[in-house]
Amino acid sequence: MRWDWVPDYAAALAHGLFITLLVLVVSVFLGFALAVMLALAQVRGGMISSFISKCFCNYIRGTPLLMQLYLLYYGVGSLFPLIPGVREHLQWLVRLDAIYYVLMAFTLSFAGYEGEIMRGAFLAVPRGELEAGEAIGMSGWQILRRIWLPSALYKVLPTLAGEVIGQLKSTPLAFTVPVMDLMGAAHKVMQDKYLIYEPLLLVACIYLVLTWAITSGFSLIERQIPSRRSV
Amino acid sequence: MIAAALPITTLLSFGDSGYGDELAWAALRTIEISVFGYGFGIALGLGGALGKIAGPLWLKRVLGIYTTLFRALPELILIMLLYYAGTDGLNRLLSGVGLGPFQLNGLIASIFVLAIVQGAYATEVLRAAISAVPIGQLEAASAMGMSAALRFRRITVPAMLPLALPGLANLWLNITKDSALVSIVGYTELALATQQAAGVSKQYFVIYLVAQGIYLSISLTSVWLFGRLEKNLRRGQSLARAAA
Numbered sequence: 278m279r280w281d282w283v284p285d286y287a288a289a290l291a292h293g294l295f296i297t298l299l300v301l302v303v304s305v306f307l308g309f310a311l312a313v314m315l316a317l318a319q320v321r322g323g324m325i326s327s328f329i330s331k332c333f334c335n336y337i338r339g340t341p342l343l344m345q346l347y348l349l350y351y352g353v354g355s356l357f358p359l360i361p362g363v364r365e366h367l368q369w370l371v372r373l374d375a376i377y378y379v380l381m382a383f384t385l386s387f388a389g390y391e392g393e394i395m396r397g398a399f400l401a402v403p404r405g406e407l408e409a410g411e412a413i414g415m416s417g418w419q420i421l422r423r424i425w426l427p428s429a430l431y432k433v434l435p436t437l438a439g440e441v442i443g444q445l446k447s448t449p450l451a452f453t454v455p456v457m458d459l460m461g462a463a464h465k466v467m468q469d470k471y472l473i474y475e476p477l478l479l480v481a482c483i484y485l486v487l488t489w490a491i492t493s494g495f496s497l498i499e500r501q502i503p504s505r506r507s508v
Numbered sequence: 509m510i511a512a513a514l515p516i517t518t519l520l521s522f523g524d525s526g527y528g529d530e531l532a533w534a535a536l537r538t539i540e541i542s543v544f545g546y547g548f549g550i551a552l553g554l555g556g557a558l559g560k561i562a563g564p565l566w567l568k569r570v571l572g573i574y575t576t577l578f579r580a581l582p583e584l585i586l587i588m589l590l591y592y593a594g595t596d597g598l599n600r601l602l603s604g605v606g607l608g609p610f611q612l613n614g615l616i617a618s619i620f621v622l623a624i625v626q627g628a629y630a631t632e633v634l635r636a637a638i639s640a641v642p643i644g645q646l647e648a649a650s651a652m653g654m655s656a657a658l659r660f661r662r663i664t665v666p667a668m669l670p671l672a673l674p675g676l677a678n679l680w681l682n683i684t685k686d687s688a689l690v691s692i693v694g695y696t697e698l699a700l701a702t703q704q705a706a707g708v709s710k711q712y713f714v715i716y717l718v719a720q721g722i723y724l725s726i727s728l729t730s731v732w733l734f735g736r737l738e739k740n741l742r743r744g745q746s747l748a749r750a751a752a
Contacts, residue, residue, distance in 0.1 A: 339681075339727035340720045341688035343699060348720060351706060352713035446582040453692060460584070473592045481585050488580045 282470050283479070286462065293462030294483065296376070297448050300458065303380050305441055308387025313426065315392030320399045330392065337389025342447050345386060350378040350454040379451045387444050394436055398429035431502055438495035442488055449480075459483060519711055520718060527705040527715065534701030535722045541615065541697060542684045545622030549683070550676070552623060553630020560635050571631065578628030583686050590621040591693040614695040621690065622683055629679055637672035638664060670741045677734035684726050698722060 283290075318330035337345070357363050357370050364371060402425055410420040449460035457465070463476035470476075522529040556575070559567045578586060595617055641664055649659040691700035702719035706712045 335728070336720075336724060340723040341685040341699065343688045343691070344702070344716065344720055344723060347699075347703065347706075348713070348716040352716040355710075355712040442580075449582045449584045460582075473596075474589070477585055477589050477592075481581050481589070484582055484585065485577075485580055 278475055279470075279472060280475060282466055282472070282475075286466050289457070289462045289465065290459065290479075293457055293459040296451070296456065296458040297460075298487075300376075300379055300383055300448050300451055300456075301441075301445055304383035304387050305444060307380075308384045308444075309391055311384065311388035312391035312395050315388060316395035316399050317421075319392075319396050334389045334392050337386055338393065342382070342386050343450055343453065346379065346382040346450060346454060349382045350375060354378065375454045375456045376451075378454060379456050383444070383447065383451075386447070387440070390443070391437075391440055394433055394440065395429060398432045399425065401432055402428045434495070434499055434502065438492060441495070442491055445484070445487055445491065449484075516714060519709060519714060527709065530701050530705055531698070531715075531719065531722065534696060534698040535726075537615075537696065538684070538687050538698040539726065541618045541622060541690065541695075542680075542687045544619040545626055545687070546680055546683050548619065548623035549626025549679070550630050550634075552627030553632075553634050556627060556631030557634035557638055560631065561638060575628045575631050578625060579632070583625055584689050584692065586625050587621050587686075587689050588693060590624055591617055591690070594620055617693075618687070618690040618695045618697070621693075622687060625686065626679060626683055629682070630676070633672055633675035633679065634668070637668040637675070640671050641667045670738065670745065673734065673738050673741060677730070677738075680730055680734070681727055684723070684730070688723075 315330045315334060318326040322330065354373070357367075357373075406424055406428060407420055410424045415423065448458060451458045452461035452464055455461070459480055463480040466476040467473060518526055520526055520528040520531075522532075556571050560571050560575075563571070645663055645667060646659060649663045654662065687697055688699035691697060691703065694700070696704075698719060702715055706715040709715060
């Protein structure tokens, strides 16, 4: 085992960690907002919006994230220059950095998985609570914001921790479309120094710490929620 | 630099000008590594579950570390570590007994890697299902004079299978998707074949879309099959929904 490369690559690894966390945080927050919309489309939407939302969730959950990422980065990315005018006037779109495709793919993926969970959570909120809101004259938006969404959120919180950890575990895929995340930095070490195990083991340890941090963070949040529990 | 666009029918045709046959073979390879990885993974999981329930303390500890660690780490990192460590270890073993270095078959390496990752998840699914079998049923079997092996085969397995099936179905869907990750260590299954076909033909969008369609049809068919299987395994059980 050789570890003498660590000081030289400490900055690259730290920056990689920052990118990994950025991808995680952005995709979880944006993905969750999208998931709420996808779930509402299925629970309350018309036939068409509910069908589209269902198809989207099935597509996301039925195909590998790696392929979704490739479709966006290579596939959709290769279509932009074909659109008339984009080449001349929207150069930034053609040269869009890989990180944006990664953020997009990871956000959509999280939304697809979480949308299905939120759908169940919305349906699990007792009808009486919503009717009570209506009875005191709340608008549909108020009911959603004050009753339906918080109530559904409490229900998904335990599963949400697992979903966020799952999302964290997908983040190393970002290095496959050249993005210098934690895994990308480790991969650079592997190539520069002809090492295999040391960089991978180091990254594995960092991921373990991150998983532990997310688990403890969520259990802290869960303890804040006022509820009567049998266990 | 846009290559002359081939019509989709040519692009996906079988034979030299199209990539239909390449993608179809690669899809079969994806199914192959998934099926074998899943089979060995479940066998490993069954062993692990029994070890966790009835094994000696040291085995329980080892299995606890295995399932915790392997379920907490990203699949990609595990697959890379296991792939290199597996091929390396085998080579050292072989040169130790006097055989020269040896290029491990990508198929076997991929199955090995997927099975070990899958085994950690399967251990937990099966452990939970086996623990959920009512103790009274096992005691009744013992009272009838069944041996431990017979009791396991006749009582435990049929009683725990319906409980384990949803979890096992999820694991199958996961392994078909995780199998795309072995493309990163260089085994030509559907994901890598897609990358190659897209790179050569320059028809990135169409090729990736088609590959996704193949993955999706594998998933949807599996969901349907597992639904039928569950119905079959649950025959004779009264359902809460039917009673209401």
